[in-house]
Amino acid sequence: MSKSTIELNQGLYDYLLSVSLRESRVLKDLRKTTSLLPNARMQIAPDQGQFMALLLKIIGAKNLIEVGTYTGYSTLVCAQALKEGKIIAIDRDEVSTKIAQKYWRDAEVDNLIDLRIGDAVDILEEMQDDPVIQGSIDFVFIDADKSNYLNYYELTLNLLRKNGIILFDNVLWDGAVADQSFQDEDTIALRKLNEFLLQDDRVDITMIAIGDGLTIARKKT
Numbered sequence: 001m002s003k004s005t006i007e008l009n010q011g012l013y014d015y016l017l018s019v020s021l022r023e024s025r026v027l028k029d030l031r032k033t034t035s036l037l038p039n040a041r042m043q044i045a046p047d048q049g050q051f052m053a054l055l056l057k058i059i060g061a062k063n064l065i066e067v068g069t070y071t072g073y074s075t076l077v078c079a080q081a082l083k084e085g086k087i088i089a090i091d092r093d094e095v096s097t098k099i100a101q102k103y104w105r106d107a108e109v110d111n112l113i114d115l116r117i118g119d120a121v122d123i124l125e126e127m128q129d130d131p132v133i134q135g136s137i138d139f140v141f142i143d144a145d146k147s148n149y150l151n152y153y154e155l156t157l158n159l160l161r162k163n164g165i166i167l168f169d170n171v172l173w174d175g176a177v178a179d180q181s182f183q184d185e186d187t188i189a190l191r192k193l194n195e196f197l198l199q200d201d202r203v204d205i206t207m208i209a210i211g212d213g214l215t216i217a218r219k220k221t
Contacts, residue, residue, distance in 0.1 A: 005209050016047065017046065017047060020047065020050070021046055021047060021050060022050065023046055023050070024080060024107070026076065026103055026106050026107040027046070027049070027073065027076060027077060027080075027107075029103065029106075030071060030072065030073050030076060030099075030100075030103040031043065031046060031073060033071070033099065033103075034070075034071045034073065034099070037071070037096075039070075039096075042070045043070060043071060043073050044073060044074050044143065044169065044211055045210070045211040047210065047211075048169075048210050048211040048214065049073060049074060049077035050077065051210060051214075052074065052077060052078060052081075052141065052167065053077050053078060053080065053081035054081075055139070055165060055167075055216075056078060056081045056082065056138075056139055057081055059138060059139065059163070059164075059165060060138075061082070061085070061138035061139040061165075062082065062084060062085030062086070062138055063085055063086055063133075063136050063137050063138050063139075064078060064082075064085070064086070064087040064088065064137070064138065064139045064140070064141070065087075065088045065090070065124075065137055065139075065140045065141075065156055065159065066078070066087060066088070066089045066090065066140075066141045066143075067090050067120050067124070067140070067141070067142045067143065067144045067152050067156070068090070068091060068120070068141075068142065068143040068144030068145075068169075069089045069090065069091035069096075069097055069100055069115070070091065070093070070096050070097075070100070070143075071096050071097075071099040071100050071103075072089070072097065072099065072100025072101070072103060072104060074141060074143065075087055075089045075100060075104070075113055076100075076103055076104060076107055076109065078139075078141070079104065079107070079109035079112045079113055080107060080109060082109075082112055084112075085112065085138075086112060086113075086114055087112055087113045087114065088114045088116060089113055089114065089115045089116065090116050090118075090120045090123050090124070090144075091115070091116075091117060091120075091144075092117065092118060092119060092120070093117075094117055097115060097117065100115075101115065120144055120148065120152060121148060121151055121152070121155070124152065124155035124156060124159075125155065127155075127159060128155070128158060128159070133159055134158070134159055135159065135160075135161050136159070136161060137156070137159045137160045137161060137164060138160075138161060138164050138165070139164065139165050139166075139167075140156040140159075140160060140164070140165070140166040140167065141166075141167045141169070142156070142166065142167065142168050142169065143168075143169035143170065146170065146173075146185075146186040146187075146189045146190050146193075147185055147186065147189045148189075149168060149189060149190065149193045150189070150192065150193055150196060153166065153168075153193070153197075153217075157202065157203075157219060160219045161219070162219060162220070162221055163218060163219060164218070164219045165216060165217070165218055165219075166203070166216075166217045166219070167214060167215070167216055167217075168193065168197075168214065168215040168217070169211065169212065169213075169214060170190065170211075170212045170213060171190060171193070171194055171207060171212075171213040171214065171215045172207075172209065172212055172213025173186070173187055173190050173212065173213065174212060176190075177190050177191050177194065177213075194207070194215070197215060197217060201220075202219065202220055202221070203217040203218055203219055203220060204217070204218045204220065205217045205218075
């Protein structure tokens with residue numbers, strides 16, 4: 001037994017993947033392609049992706065919003081977990097999302113993904129008055145510019161159904177959130193988010209040490 005989360009060294013993490021990760025060929029290929037890019041660290045860890053897919057199946061999610069798509073690994077792992085439905089994937093980068101679209105087609109899930117290129121705040125604000133979307137979203141994944149996390153939260157919470165789930169990525173920020181010597185904009189924004197969620201009684205929350213830290217919020221009403 002342990003009173004705290006076990007610390008993973010590379011050997012233990014490799015073992016974890018070897019006995020638990022069930023990754024499709026297309027996901028493996030996309031992960032390999034992304035690993036060669038300058039911003040490869042922006043891609044989520046494969047075990048985090050599998051955890052997200054399991055959550056989708058547990059809650060029976062059909063309608064998803066993803067804020068921050070990059071090369072589309074998280075989108076793809078979620079799409080492969082769906083039997084039906086739609087993922088609204090939002091990103092401002094047309095170059096990285098071209099890679100994403102290639103692999104979505106390869107996996108034959110592109111029909112489940114509605115890619116919207118542009119400013120995420122603007123796109124989410126446009127959704128607020130859409131009666132088809134409002135209150136129909138089951139699951140949200142937020143993994144974009146950290147300074148706007150609170151804005152993305154408020155905008156997507158309004159679209160989320162009761163008992164719907166929002167996931168926030170990078171909430172531990174490689175440990176910087178716990179080190180006051182880091183006072184850059186992103187770190188400060190993540191600290192504010194974490195502190196805000198702790199006090200927000202509209203949701204139930206838990207933070208887990210998977211990937212770079214993941215907060216799960218369930219909408220109460």
